[in-house]
Amino acid sequence: MALHIEGSAQVLLKSGVFLNPAQVFNRDMSVLVTSVYAQRLKTKLETQGRPFQGLNILEPMAASGIRSIRYYKEINQPIQRLIANDLSPEAVEEIKQNFESNNVMGEVTQADACEIMYRNKGVWDIVDLDPYGSVASFIDAGVQAVKSGGLLCVTSTDVSTLCGNNPDTCFYKYQSIPTKAKHCHEFALRVLLYQLNASANKYQLVVKPLLSLSVDFYVRVFVQVISSALEAKKSIAKSALVFQCTQCPAYYLHYLGREGRNKYTTNVFEGHSVCPECGGKFLIQGPIYAGNLHEKDFVDEVIQTLEERNMKTHDKLKGVLVCVKDELDIPLNWDLSMLCKFFKSQVMSQKQFRSAVRSSGLNISQSHTHPMKYKINVEVSQLFDIFRHWKKTIASDRYISNLPEDSAAVRVLNKEPKTPCPDFEQELTEHEQSVLSSIRFPPNEANWGPKPRAKRQADTNIDESKKKKQEIEDDTEE
Template sequence: MEITEGRVSVSVEEASGSGSGAAAGVFFNPDQELNRDVTVAALRTYRERERPSGAERGTPSYLDAMTASGIRGCRAAAEGFDVTMADVDDEAVALARDNLARNDLDADVVGEDANAVLHRRGRSFDVTDLDPFGTPTPFADAAFANTRDLVCVTATDTAPLCGAHFESGVRKYDAIPRNTEYHPEMGLRVLLSMLVRTAARYDVAARPVLSHVSDHYARTYLALDHGASVANQALEGLGWTYHCQQCLHRSFERGRVPDAPDECAHCGGDQVLVAGPVYLDRPHDPDFVAAVRGNLDDTMGARKRATRLLERIEGELDAPMHYDQHKLYKRWSEPAIGMDDFLEALREAGYEASRAHYGGTTFKTHASVAEIRDAVLDRSE
């Protein structure tokens, strides 16, 4: 069937089930239109704001490392990028070439593993986009060793990332993930930790300029700076989360080695979970996010949804690990109030608070669980 996204029209396999192409054909996920629309707006923003010495280096190069139908690479080519599209599936390579021709676009399509393309001498890219099925970990080393400016990463293995599949998360991300009520953000910050640590091995500082969790995947865009000293500084953003399973209190500590408390500082309980290393710095740059939002346009089918998402991210308080309002009220055995009233109660009590993009009842604040309870329950009484 023919799909139109943005400025391109491509041929893809007939959809079979939720979110995927036919079982025997080239994979295509129509539910990823939001991901691809935001990617195009981010590429526009990168070219305008983040690309160093752009005039000297000519047309920016972009690697669509797992191209499948080629729709993401076609859209980048339509934006004027010098695109390379890679896939190990011969059918995907043929389909990507057909879709380029359908749109009168030029790109280099290669039937190779992404790691081979990245490590080939003389094939360093300005932007590398990793969108694998599952974990991006096997491709992270090659990406950071062979990319100049921007690495874009999607991870769809959210269960290992958030600790629901604990052993798998430890193996794939070299971290201790924990399945908490803030599991979407746990997964994102475990992913960012792995990426920042991998980049540092190549004397590269990876700075997330936009990150989000949507539709059972995590997506992040990392601006790169090269040098040992800046890579060392990037590692300072890593640390540990200590989470009390009894009262939901959490605390954070920066550093490469954890010093977990024996008991919860709030309730004195001994069920404190240690998670990390996680990324504790801000997972986005508000100015970059605002610019991405400004680069959305009416050709994008997911523009309205993308706008709402980016507005929420742009306004998020810089605080690690969101709270879920409903889960707090359930723990307190109290009926929940409306989110607007809830956040206003926190602000009136002197605490900064904002909605979070991870869900309709998620929010950010620097207040502790005890301070949140006092602020909102005192008001309701």
């Protein structure tokens, strides 16, 4: 038995109950986000002249209860009702002991997560879903469990599936086809958000992302669930298919709908049947959620709150949040290393790439998912023009001679650029310098990583057929 101290919680760890120390970052971030959310809720109610009676929080899969304890003690707002639930009797016993030793006045229940959410629909200010592996089977209950305007926090660790390794599994779980392209991590977030929103839509609810993160081995989104038939109708215009070229990095978004005169309506397909850059065939991917991943004012408030707290993972939190705040609200991103590799070009530095993009009159930001991934408001042809010019200017003798004649890269480079040669030598702007000087991608601690699910007595209670099904489906990375 070991004592684990994290934030204001102290829990005794017994074997058989799950606690992954690598998730301290996840729990720290969750405490910050829920604190900002709670403060906003309190202010909103008070400005409406309504009393704030405290938060109602449900954690349907609580394991040791550490997350609930931290919510209870660290959100800094009164808690009206807190339930920590788990299916496993060992976990429930441990939560009870940990609640008692941490002076937490919460209820502890043993039930299936969906059952407890369906039993208490529309009553929670905050629901936090943190399963082993995929969250897919908890989404329908989750979106209905929170109040209108409530906060749904969702972790899913089936990143391998969401990042395109098993499109068949991804489709039956999320009704969306994932990608293996370099922007797969952001794509994974958008597949999850698509499914969250689609599930909510059935009940005339929508999800509004406040913060969406792809971190390490999991995805984590914080969404507000809002009841509005009008907003639900807008979902068609926030959903898009992605056409990914099979031979070059080009991809194109096709929005499923748009705002019409009186209502939202469908789109005609104005795309190409083959890639206009290289003639390659397209893979059809998605649908994805193509709306904004974050609410920037909310992210600002989270950063402010971080500076008022003493969080163990402060540097990583700050780094990720600064990067998120700076992200352009544009779906998906481009990987600079992959583009240089595709064109077999001398590696372009971040400074040169940013200079070329900016001098072409475009905007650029990093993606929080990776230091080499960039969001740019660019047409594919103009992005490829930058590389056409780059190869001609920097290594004109090897413009296409270092590539196989029949390659897609040669077909792309053989097209004349339609835009003027950008400037590759501009200095970084002051804003870029300030963003880039913060520690945005700090290294993880030793022994960091996903942990296997806890083995315990309760597992023998799960019926054998369920277990078998789980084995077949599970590419889980917890």
